[in-house]
Amino acid sequence: MKQSILPANHPTADSQNTMEQVAVMLYNPDVANINGKIELRQNLFSFLLEGQKSVQYAGSQVTINPDQFLLLSSGNCLMSEKIAAPGGRYRSILLFADNKVLADFFLRHPQAPAQKKQEAPFLVFEKDAFLINFIESLGFILASGVPPSAELRKVKLEELLLYLSEHYPEKMQGLRNFNDETDDDLLIRQAVTANMYNTVTVEELAFLCHMSLSTFKRRFARIYGTSPNKWLLEKRMQKAAQLLKQGECKVSEIYFELGYENLSSFIQSFKQVHGITPKQFQLSN
Missing domain, CATH: 1.10.10.60 (Homeodomain-like)
Known part of the structure; x- marks a missing residue:
């Protein structure tokens, strides 16, 4: 089975082999994918628009529908993307963020200590009106045909993180405390x-x-x-x-x-x- 690395290298003005700290892309495969090996080099917000998505880490797994979206921590996982119905499609938007960007956000926006440590390497969020509009705004940016600037990508990530921190403080604090160094x-x-x-x-x-x-x-x-x-x-x-x-x-x-x-x-x-x-x-x- 083929192994994929996400995100792929995105050359920047300063270095031709450096991944961007924040990247956004459309992901609309033509065929279903079952247990694809994925090496996530960065944390990933996976906004599912149509279809069904399952993600499996070493000790836990999760499946979402288009009413939800995922925040996945960096690491190795198996991903499955399924087309929900005959004639349907699989559509999603992916927003990547490296650990440095998240660490900087939490440094600037400290929260009260979490009551318990985040155990699973993912977080599941339900879409509300704000989040639906936010995801649509990413779609408009990508549909323009002009690659979004690094500054715009960071602003959009900051907007999302601020909203989630205010409305899901326990989940976001759990993300901050997640430790991926496991025996x-x-x-x-x-x-x-x-x-x-x-x-x-x-x-x-x-x-x-x-x-x-x-x-x-x-x-x-x-x-x-x-x-x-x-x-x-x-x-x-x-x-x-x-x-x-x-x-x-x-x-x-x-x-x-x-x-x-x-x-x-x-x-x-x-x-x-x-x-x-x-x-x-x-x-x-």
């Missing part, structure tokens, strides 16, 4: 626990943990005493057996819930762990 072993535990039953591969888990595949496998084996593929297989088949015992789900429903693309591969995995097919297991219980 590697804890990050692995968070990643595998959060994605135990999801359609996430071992390679994708390694990416979410900011590790090479070999490093992830080595550290995983040290923590769990087995390989990640074997561990995930056993956990997913234990879940499958539990669902079959409850008798509320059909085999054809369970395989999809556990992230298998087809029934035959699920049956093969189940038999590998339990020695019999899911149907035989269900009849015996």
